[in-house]
Amino acid sequence: MINVEMFYGRQTTAISCREDEEELNELPSLEKRPAVKIDKKFLFCQRCGKKTPLKEVLLPNGDFYCPHCIMLGRMSTSTILYSIKEPNAFQKYGSDVLSWHGKLSNQQKTASDSLLKAASLPGDHLLWAVTGAGKTEMTFATLQDALIKGKRICFAAPRIDVINELFPRLKAAFATIDIICLHSRSNAKYRYTQFVLCTTHQLMRFYRAFDLMIIDEVDSFPFLGNESLEYAAKNALKAGGTRLFLTATPDEKLQRRIKKKEIDVIYLPIRFHQNPLPVPKVVCCFRLREKLFSERIPGAFKKSLTEFENEGYPFLVFVPTIDLLEKVHEILHEILSESCSGTTVHAGDPERIEKVQAMRDGKYRYLVTTTILERGVTFPKLNVLVLCADASEFNLPALVQIAGRAGRSSERPDGHVRFFCDNYTKRIKGSIEQIKRMNRKAGRYCK
Amino acid sequence: MNECLLCGRRLKQNMTFDFLFSFRPLEQSVVCKACRQKFEKIDFKTSCPGCGRQMSEKTICEDCKRWEKAGYELLFNQALYKYDENMKAYVTRYKFMGDYRYRLIFANEFQEKVAEFQKQGYAIVPIPVDRETFEKTRGFNQVLGWLGKIDCENYLVMRQNKGRLKQSHKDRAMRMKTKQPFEYVGPNNLSDKKILLVDDIYTTGRTLYHAKTLLEDAGAKFVTSVTLAR
Numbered sequence: 001m002i003n004v005e006m007f008y009g010r011q012t013t014a015i016s017c018r019e020d021e022e023e024l025n026e027l028p029s030l031e032k033r034p035a036v037k038i039d040k041k042f043l044f045c046q047r048c049g050k051k052t053p054l055k056e057v058l059l060p061n062g063d064f065y066c067p068h069c070i071m072l073g074r075m076s077t078s079t080i081l082y083s084i085k086e087p088n089a090f091q092k093y094g095s096d097v098l099s100w101h102g103k104l105s106n107q108q109k110t111a112s113d114s115l116l117k118a119a120s121l122p123g124d125h126l127l128w129a130v131t132g133a134g135k136t137e138m139t140f141a142t143l144q145d146a147l148i149k150g151k152r153i154c155f156a157a158p159r160i161d162v163i164n165e166l167f168p169r170l171k172a173a174f175a176t177i178d179i180i181c182l183h184s185r186s187n188a189k190y191r192y193t194q195f196v197l198c199t200t201h202q203l204m205r206f207y208r209a210f211d212l213m214i215i216d217e218v219d220s221f222p223f224l225g226n227e228s229l230e231y232a233a234k235n236a237l238k239a240g241g242t243r244l245f246l247t248a249t250p251d252e253k254l255q256r257r258i259k260k261k262e263i264d265v266i267y268l269p270i271r272f273h274q275n276p277l278p279v280p281k282v283v284c285c286f287r288l289r290e291k292l293f294s295e296r297i298p299g300a301f302k303k304s305l306t307e308f309e310n311e312g313y314p315f316l317v318f319v320p321t322i323d324l325l326e327k328v329h330e331i332l333h334e335i336l337s338e339s340c341s342g343t344t345v346h347a348g349d350p351e352r353i354e355k356v357q358a359m360r361d362g363k364y365r366y367l368v369t370t371t372i373l374e375r376g377v378t379f380p381k382l383n384v385l386v387l388c389a390d391a392s393e394f395n396l397p398a399l400v401q402i403a404g405r406a407g408r409s410s411e412r413p414d415g416h417v418r419f420f421c422d423n424y425t426k427r428i429k430g431s432i433e434q435i436k437r438m439n440r441k442a443g444r445y446c447k
Numbered sequence: 448m449n450e451c452l453l454c455g456r457r458l459k460q461n462m463t464f465d466f467l468f469s470f471r472p473l474e475q476s477v478v479c480k481a482c483r484q485k486f487e488k489i490d491f492k493t494s495c496p497g498c499g500r501q502m503s504e505k506t507i508c509e510d511c512k513r514w515e516k517a518g519y520e521l522l523f524n525q526a527l528y529k530y531d532e533n534m535k536a537y538v539t540r541y542k543f544m545g546d547y548r549y550r551l552i553f554a555n556e557f558q559e560k561v562a563e564f565q566k567q568g569y570a571i572v573p574i575p576v577d578r579e580t581f582e583k584t585r586g587f588n589q590v591l592g593w594l595g596k597i598d599c600e601n602y603l604v605m606r607q608n609k610g611r612l613k614q615s616h617k618d619r620a621m622r623m624k625t626k627q628p629f630e631y632v633g634p635n636n637l638s639d640k641k642i643l644l645v646d647d648i649y650t651t652g653r654t655l656y657h658a659k660t661l662l663e664d665a666g667a668k669f670v671t672s673v674t675l676a677r
Contacts, residue, residue, distance in 0.1 A: 015584075035548065059547055059586035067546055072544045 001025060005192035009086035011047065015083075016073050024082060033335075034401050035079035036066055047075055047204050049231025063288075064398050068228055069204055071184070083207045086238060090194040092153075093176075094103075098144040100173035101263050102271075104137060108443065111268045112138040113246065116155055117144055117213055118264065122240045126258065129268035130277060131248040131404025132378075136166065137215055137272075140173055142244070147177065147194065150213035152235065154196045156203060158223035162216060163199055163376055164353060170197060175301045185353065200229045206236035213237055217361025218245040219397055220375055221256065246405060248375075249397035249434075269443035275413035277435050278406045282389075282428060287387055289422070292324065295330055304418055305332065309340050313412070314359065314384035317368045318402055320391035322346050328387060329368045339422065342366035346374060375401040380409035389419035389428055400430035451479040452548060453537075476505060477551045487529040489677065496651055499526035499677045510652070519656055522670070524649050526677030534676045538648065542589045543615075550592035552674055557593040561645060562671055568577075569643040569671075570600045574658060575629070577605035590645050593675070598602070602633030602665070603658060614654060620650045629661055635667035643671035 002023060006012070007030065014021045024030065037044045042051045045066035047322050058062050065076035075081075091395055104112055118125040118140045129135050139155075155170065158182045167181045173193065181188055182198035188257070190205075198213065215223070215233060223229050237243060250258070253261070255261045270395055271277065285298045292322065308315045319328055325344040342364045345355050352372070355434060357442050359367050360379060367373065371393055386405045389399065406415030451458055458479055487502045497511030511521055528534055541549035561571060572591040581588060590600070606628055614622060644658050649672075659670040 043491055055546060059545075060591070061586040063586050065545065065547070065586070067548055070540070070546050072546050078583075426527070 004084060006190070006355055007082055007084040008089070008192055009039070009083070009206055010190075011081040011205060011207040012018060013073060013079050013081060016296060025082070027169075029084055031083045031085065032076070033081045033083075035075035035081050036064065036077055036248070038064065038077070042091070044226075046081060047072070047232075048228035049235070050228050058439055060086045072201075072204055075205070075393070081207070082243045086152060086209045087151055087213075090150050092150065093147050095144065095148060095174060097147050097174060098140060098255070099175040099351055100137070104113035104134070104408060105274065107268060107270055108134055108138050108272055110142045110240070111266050114266045115139060116303055118266065119146065119242050119244060121208075124243045124245065124263050125266070126245045126247070126250065126254065126263050127268070128247060128250055130271060130442070131375075131401060131406040132271045132277075133268050134250070134272035135216070135246045135248075136169060138268075140244070142212070142214075143174070143195075145310070146212045147174070150194075152194055152196075152209055152238075154198065154203070154206075154210040154213045155216070156198055156200050156213065157216040158200045158220050158229070159217070159375075160199055160353070161356060161374075162375070163197060164356075165377060166216070167197055167432055170195075195335075200233060203229070203232040203236040206232075208238050209236055210242070211238055211241050213241065214244045214246065216246045217375055219247045219251040220251050220401075224251055225253075234315055236351070239415045244346060251397065251398045262267070269438045270447055271408075271413070273410040274393065275407065276439040276442060278403060278415050278417050280386075280403045280417040280419050280432055280440070281427075282421065282424060284430070285420055286424065287422065288420055289324075292327055292331065292387065295331065297335070298420075302335055304385060305335050308385070308416070309336050313381045314362075314364075315385060316373060316379070316387040317366060317369060318374070318384070318389075318394075318427050319368060320388050322370060324350075324387070327366055332366065332368065334349045336365075341363045342368065345369045347372045368397055371398055371402075373405075374398050375404075377405070378408050379410040380404070382406050382408070383416045385416075386419045386421075388421060390421040390423045390425045392428065396427045396430045399427060403431065403435055451482055451570040452477050452552060453482040461674070477548075478668065485533045487531055487533075489526055489529055491525070494526075496523060497568075498652055499524040499674070500649075501529055510577070512537060514652065514656065516536070519659075521612065522583060522644075522655055522657065522672050524652070524672045525560070525661060525676060526649055526674045527553070527560060528676045530648055530650075530676040539677070541592075542647065543587070545585050545587075547587055547592060550589070554593050554595055557648050557673075557675060558595055558597055561594060561597055561643065564643045564671075564673070565597065567641070569641045571643050571645060572602050572658070572662070573599050573606050574644065574646040574654065575601070575603050577607075589647050600633065602637075602642075602662065603629045604632050606630050612652070618658065619651055619665065622653050625657070627657050627661065628660055631661050631665050632667060636671060637668075639666065639668040642667045642670045644670060646674045647676070649674040649677045 041054055043054055043064045043100050044051055048069035050068040054064055063076040063078050065074050163183050170179055174397055177195050179195045179197055180193045182202045234265055258265050283300050329344050342353055345352055345367050358364055365389055382405050385404055403417045407413050407416050449457055492499055493502055493504055495502050495508040495511055497507050500508055540546050576588045642662050655672050662670050
């Protein structure tokens with residue numbers, strides 16, 4: 001017996017749902033669409049929206065296939081996408097669905113109310129709130145309202161780390177709701193739920209499913225500037241649905257849309273604990289990179305580290321490239337005492353998730369990381385140090401985000417942020433200016 | 448194609464005056480240097496002469512000794528790369544996910560190797576895939592993908608056998624028990640031909656030895672093989 005629910009708002013192939021094609025065809029109200037379309041000399045993929053020149057993707061059996069979304073199963077000219085129109089067949093909930101009873105600050109409450117209002121209007125809306133403003137908590141009222149109204153909801157973010165951090169928080173806030181958490185490294189099998197938490201990549205598997213989509217960290221890799229993810233984020237939304245974007249550092253494209261008034265903005269320049277953002281301190285070191293490699297450790301760097309160690313708080317050390325990771329880890333190991341241990345993390349690290357969890361549990365005092373931990377992760381009472389902050393890998397939003405890792409808890413609302421660099425670049429200057437500007441705005445906002 | 452197939456970074460082509468005035472055609476590579484170096488080549492000087500596995504010295508490995516004990520004449524397989532994590536990831540993407548573009552990553556190298564044998568008068572026989580795989584699921588034969596325009600002899604076909612378990616889904620013990628999966632469809636007498644079998648991976652050698660037996664029964668004088676990985 002085929003489980004019809006598996007097709008509600010999804011787009012799947014016969015192979016991936018392991019059903020017999022003939023049996024599938026007998027299902028009532030089943031929509032069938034070809035997975036790819038041929039448009040002159042190009043192949044257009046209906047799942048990821050990418051165009052590929054036909055001659056690059058011709059198979060010997062005469063089919064054409066899309067190489068861009070192949071990680072989710074190959075779409076070719078002989079594949080059909082099956083879906084059933086989203087019926088919103090959910091259980092009814094009352095207002096007790098929200099089991100979170102924390103309090104929002106006045107500023108958060110205002111933003112939360114405007115978000116709730118925005119969610120009832122179709123189209124795109126943006127919440128621009130500083131790092132550590134408590135964006136997730138501000139969406140709870142909106143989510144609660146949508147759940148009561150029987151809307152299908154998706155909470156999406158581009159990175160797995162962010163999803164993994166959101167999952168327990170959302171589960172705690174909506175204890176009675178069955179939330180499914182989908183990403184390429186989770187072993188959760190898809191099932192039909194009202195509330196979906198997933199990476200933006202997983203959106204490719206949905207077709208006109210959601211009434212409300214909240215996309216966190218819209219300005220981050222890999223979502224930023226990725227056509228197929230943008231296509232998927234549109235395709236997964238029902239006609240007349242609402243999308244809420246959350247970010248602390250909108251990219252230029254979004255800022256342009258704001259200026260043109262194509263998207264309404266809800267603005268929140270202050271953190272929930274009402275303290276200003278920690279302003280980075282720049283430390284210039286001549287030929288820093290070479291020095292790190294030749295193990296001539298700059299005195300200022302040594303001094304900062306011992307200071308961090310004596311303070312007793314956890315800290316992150318950001319480096320621009322993977323080849324620096326081990327080197328810096330060795331240096332730290334040498335300088336710091338035994339009790340102050342740590343490890344390295346990068347995007348391709350298979351134990352990434354475990355290591356971040358161990359850091360959260362207090363097993364490590366520090367992590368040496370690439371930009372992968374620049375956003376979406378919260379460690380309380382953190383200090384932050386950036387090496388080679390002038391490297392091109394750290395763009396302006398990234399630096400703002402990194403600085404925003406510090407001072408996120410009310411127990412320690414400030415923290416040290418240090419940028420070590422050769423050259424005081426425009427990006428570094430710009431990021432510090434942006435942080436200061438927000439602090440000024442926050443001062444006005446409070447009055 | 449301007450991006451590396453493996454890491455997606457832009458490929459940089461260093462243009463030198465030497466190259467400009469050499470008037471050679473521009474060789475388009477499909478992967479960047481860093482990605483290519485991740486695959487570990489097998490050094491033929493210190494590989495097992497039987498199966499091509501990387502050893503510390505040129506000696507016959509335990510597995511090949513077992514084949515000898517079982518009464519087989521050794522295959523003298525040559526493998527180009529170690530079957531390590533990176534190669535596994537490559538094979539998954541190419542063969543199992545079916546990204547046909549990935550053939551280009553090793554096509555040139557593989558063709559050079561096979562052409563050496565062709566010059567010595569070997570007939571090239573690729574290991575076939577079954578029809579269902581070719582027509583419906585994969586859409587290509589992974590070995591033919593690498594061989595490109597090299598002339599091949601299709602002496603072997605897969606026997607029709609519904610519900611057969613794929614080799615890749617079995618463990619070693621099960622693989623070794625696999626029955627003859629091929630059928631010989633070549634000319635009546637191979638009249639003392641030298642034959643080069645071509646396959647993707649040498650794992651236990653079971654598949655290749657089956658093919659070898661069949662071809663020798665059909666009259667082949669000498670059968671050897673080349674695989675991408677071991």
